[in-house]
Amino acid sequence: MRQVAILGIGQTAIGEHWDQSLRDIGGQAALAALQDAGLEQVQALYVGNMLSPLVSGQNQLGAFFGDWIGLWQQEAVKVEAACGSGAAAFRAALMAVASGEVDSALALGVEKMTDKAGHDVTAALATAADGDYEVEQGVSFVGLNALIMQRYMHEFGWKHGDFAPFSINAHANAVHNPFARLREKISLEKFERSAMIATPINLLDASPVGDGAAAAVLVPADRVNTLPGRPRVTVAASASATDTIAVHSRKDPLVLAAAHASARRCYEMAGVTPDDIDVLELHDAFSIMSALSLEACGFAERGQGVRLGLDEAITIKGRIPVCTRGGLKARGHPVGATGMYQIVEVAQQLRCECDGTQVDGAAIGMAQNIGGSGASVVTHILAAN
Amino acid sequence: MRQVAILGIGQTAIGEHWDQSLRDIGGQAALAALQDAGLEQVQALYVGNMLSPLVSGQNQLGAFFGDWIGLWQQEAVKVEAACGSGAAAFRAALMAVASGEVDSALALGVEKMTDKAGHDVTAALATAADGDYEVEQGVSFVGLNALIMQRYMHEFGWKHGDFAPFSINAHANAVHNPFARLREKISLEKFERSAMIATPINLLDASPVGDGAAAAVLVPADRVNTLPGRPRVTVAASASATDTIAVHSRKDPLVLAAAHASARRCYEMAGVTPDDIDVLELHDAFSIMSALSLEACGFAERGQGVRLGLDEAITIKGRIPVCTRGGLKARGHPVGATGMYQIVEVAQQLRCECDGTQVDGAAIGMAQNIGGSGASVVTHILAAN
Numbered sequence: 001m002r003q004v005a006i007l008g009i010g011q012t013a014i015g016e017h018w019d020q021s022l023r024d025i026g027g028q029a030a031l032a033a034l035q036d037a038g039l040e041q042v043q044a045l046y047v048g049n050m051l052s053p054l055v056s057g058q059n060q061l062g063a064f065f066g067d068w069i070g071l072w073q074q075e076a077v078k079v080e081a082a083c084g085s086g087a088a089a090f091r092a093a094l095m096a097v098a099s100g101e102v103d104s105a106l107a108l109g110v111e112k113m114t115d116k117a118g119h120d121v122t123a124a125l126a127t128a129a130d131g132d133y134e135v136e137q138g139v140s141f142v143g144l145n146a147l148i149m150q151r152y153m154h155e156f157g158w159k160h161g162d163f164a165p166f167s168i169n170a171h172a173n174a175v176h177n178p179f180a181r182l183r184e185k186i187s188l189e190k191f192e193r194s195a196m197i198a199t200p201i202n203l204l205d206a207s208p209v210g211d212g213a214a215a216a217v218l219v220p221a222d223r224v225n226t227l228p229g230r231p232r233v234t235v236a237a238s239a240s241a242t243d244t245i246a247v248h249s250r251k252d253p254l255v256l257a258a259a260h261a262s263a264r265r266c267y268e269m270a271g272v273t274p275d276d277i278d279v280l281e282l283h284d285a286f287s288i289m290s291a292l293s294l295e296a297c298g299f300a301e302r303g304q305g306v307r308l309g310l311d312e313a314i315t316i317k318g319r320i321p322v323c324t325r326g327g328l329k330a331r332g333h334p335v336g337a338t339g340m341y342q343i344v345e346v347a348q349q350l351r352c353e354c355d356g357t358q359v360d361g362a363a364i365g366m367a368q369n370i371g372g373s374g375a376s377v378v379t380h381i382l383a384a385n
Numbered sequence: 386m387r388q389v390a391i392l393g394i395g396q397t398a399i400g401e402h403w404d405q406s407l408r409d410i411g412g413q414a415a416l417a418a419l420q421d422a423g424l425e426q427v428q429a430l431y432v433g434n435m436l437s438p439l440v441s442g443q444n445q446l447g448a449f450f451g452d453w454i455g456l457w458q459q460e461a462v463k464v465e466a467a468c469g470s471g472a473a474a475f476r477a478a479l480m481a482v483a484s485g486e487v488d489s490a491l492a493l494g495v496e497k498m499t500d501k502a503g504h505d506v507t508a509a510l511a512t513a514a515d516g517d518y519e520v521e522q523g524v525s526f527v528g529l530n531a532l533i534m535q536r537y538m539h540e541f542g543w544k545h546g547d548f549a550p551f552s553i554n555a556h557a558n559a560v561h562n563p564f565a566r567l568r569e570k571i572s573l574e575k576f577e578r579s580a581m582i583a584t585p586i587n588l589l590d591a592s593p594v595g596d597g598a599a600a601a602v603l604v605p606a607d608r609v610n611t612l613p614g615r616p617r618v619t620v621a622a623s624a625s626a627t628d629t630i631a632v633h634s635r636k637d638p639l640v641l642a643a644a645h646a647s648a649r650r651c652y653e654m655a656g657v658t659p660d661d662i663d664v665l666e667l668h669d670a671f672s673i674m675s676a677l678s679l680e681a682c683g684f685a686e687r688g689q690g691v692r693l694g695l696d697e698a699i700t701i702k703g704r705i706p707v708c709t710r711g712g713l714k715a716r717g718h719p720v721g722a723t724g725m726y727q728i729v730e731v732a733q734q735l736r737c738e739c740d741g742t743q744v745d746g747a748a749i750g751m752a753q754n755i756g757g758s759g760a761s762v763v764t765h766i767l768a769a770n
Contacts, residue, residue: 001484001485001486021517023517050444051438053436053438053439053509053512054438054439056516057508057511057512057516057520058512058516059435059465059467059512059513060465060466060467060469060512060513060630060756060757060760060761061465062465062466062627062761063466063467063627063628063629063630063756063757063760063761064515064630066627067627067628067629067630067631067634067760071627072626072627072628072629072642072643073626073627073628073642073643073646074625074626074627075624075625075626075627076625076627076761077464077465077466077473077477077625077761078464078465078466079462079463079464079465080444080445080446080447080462080463080464080465081445081447081448081462081463082444082445082448088462092462092477095480095481095484095486096480098484099386099480099483099484099486100386101386101480101484123442124438126442127438127442127443127444127445128444128445130449131441131442131443132406132408135442239460240459240460240461240462241457241458241459241460242447242448242451242452242456242457242458242459242460242461243448243452243457243458244448244452244457245445245448245449245452246452249452257457257458258457258458261458371445371448372445372448375445375448375452376445376447376448376461376462
């Protein structure tokens with residue numbers, strides 16, 4: 001398959017946008033990416049979204065957004081993998097261009113969540129868990145993550161405050177991201193005093209949902225060579241993997257096996273090791289997921305992911321900067337859009353467009369998007385060249 | 386890209402299966418296809434489904450079904466394009482194998498609808514229309530099709546009874562299909578006396594929904610050469626296209642522009658014309674859609690699709706046999722699964738497995754799956770060779 005480049009990126013600020021519809025938000029990001037690419041149109045559209053049937057009463061988002069941006073008589077479909085939908089849509093667009101099926105494609109991740117408030121969104125998010133064997137027991141997504149975190153603390157001897165650096169780092173970085181939802185620093189003291197949600201997860205362990213959309217235009221890499229002055233970000237690797245949908249079915253609930261498999265395949269494909277990764281956008285839906293992701297991707301041994309936070313290895317100047325634009329924790333987590341935000345943010349790092357949180361000499365970046373409690377994982381490695 | 390063959394097919398009988406869950410139904414079809422292919426496992430899974438978030442409270446069907454059939458650490462995602470989801474999933478699987486990304490893939494279309502009764506399903510189906518500009522006005526899917534049919538009758542001078550042959554043919558064929566929902570013949574008299582639903586659409590113009598799943602295993606075509614005695618069905622062409630999501634936005638509501646575009650591209654790709662098609666599984670969700678599909682695919686001039694029914698050209702012995710296993714009208718329309726049923730049925734024709742409705746010498750077959758009122762269309766041409 002041929003090499004693919006990201007020619008344009010676009011995103012909307014994440015928040016509670018009561019005055020904007022699903023259509024408005026997705027359309028803005030799509031058109032921003034097209035404008036950034038300098039293209040009027042593409043040949044195919046892949047939309048990542050999880051909740052629009054439940055929250056907006058809208059299905060068929062391929063045709064829905066294709067129509068809105070003036071793309072007719074071309075392929076346009078939705079891809080869904082719970083909170084991993086965004087990167088899954090990017091991967092579908094990548095396959096379409098890499099295989100030669102089309103010469104340009106738009107990947108759009110979009111989520112509109114504020115039209116349903118409170119309990120409804122918690123219930124809607126629970127559709128990513130196993131309906132028959134998890135949700136039926138009354139467990140929510142934060143509940144599942146709390147069980148995992150409790151077990152992790154018990155097994156490896158960490159205390160709750162040891163997770164604080166993940167959230168503190170994310171908030172510190174988000175201050176510099178105009179698209180982030182929570183642009184405010186937090187202290188260790190504030191973290192520890194924060195309200196408990198589901199023991200041991202407190203408010204500042206958890207990412208906020210929101211309305212948002214992010215998009216990217218993909219074209220064959222050789223096409224970008226002909227455009228002077230345009231930074232070239234290529235896709236060095238892509239891999240998708242799944243695990244059991246229910247946490248209780250896993251051999252070890254503290255191992256993200258699908259995250260490990262998809263990261264390993266990406267390293268092989270790109271010919272790199274974790275040491276070569278300059279920036280990592282990981283899926284910090286809850287702080288425990290940061291630790292488990294770092295372990296699954298080979299940045300820490302089992303049970304030692306927390307150490308990277310305590311050692312400040314995850315900061316912008318650290319060994320492996322993570323969540324450089326705020327991560328799910330502070331940039332925000334518009335679920336089906338999140339994977340596309342991660343990819344857009346890695347592209348921004350490789351294009352040196354991250355004032356305030358630019359990683360010096362960032363040449364290789366990784367984005368890992370997770371659906372459910374580790375059931376669907378899509379990983380990408382991007383490279384500046 | 387390399388040529389791809391269908392190595393195995395599987396399906397479940399369509400009906401109201403109150404005793405079977407989404408998981409049961411999809412799992413049965415997936416495992417049947419694997420068994421038919423003689424494979425224990427594949428390398429990737431693509432699930433077509435429209436309503437499971439709304440009806441079963443379950444998202445992430447890729448990981449959900451991957452887990453159920455024992456497929457872990459591989460790609461598994463859901464593709465959604467309303468009632469066109471089934472063929473869209475098949476197309477994703479096709480791309481994965483054709484591009485060389487994987488050497489085997491399973492496409493599964495699945496829908497479980499009876500867990501919500503009556504009004505709820507009508508409302509759920511309406512999520513395929515434009516929520517902001519169609520559903521907001523109170524129009525349902527049958528309502529949109531009624532407007533189109535009314536206009537067609539007015540513009541071209543057909544009367545309601547002229548549409549009867551589509552339904553009569555579908556029911557006559559379904560009698561011989563053990564997986565069909567309505568295995569009973571209907572007469573012209575019964576058609577004309579049938580209860581009106583949304584003028585001019587009566588009960589026998591409309592397809593019944595249901596629970597069902599159909600699946601196919603795809604592998605590189607050269608691999609099948611090595612399996613003696615196994616009929617080889619290859620994918621000769623695949624094309625996906627969209628139109629405006631709202632009917633009122635179209636230049637001509639009586640032209641299925643996306644159906645035309647995707648069919649035309651398929652003919653070019655396969656190097657055939659409509660005259661070469663031996664069997665056509667079209668998307669007869671309502672009888673008006675049969676007429677419009679025949680016109681869009683080049684089997685009839687504008688406004689003359691109805692004539693093919695009246696002339697008996699659509700029967701098993703006719704010039705272009707359609708809905709040879711009962712079509713949406715009588716085999717049934719489990720929405721996100723329908724496109725996979727159509728593909729499985731064309732494969733059955735090419736494998737000469739259609740006792741009672743076998744088309745003599747069927748060598749090239751076409752399946753066209755439509756989402757919304759013509760907004761998402763996915764067409765495939767299969768060939769026996």
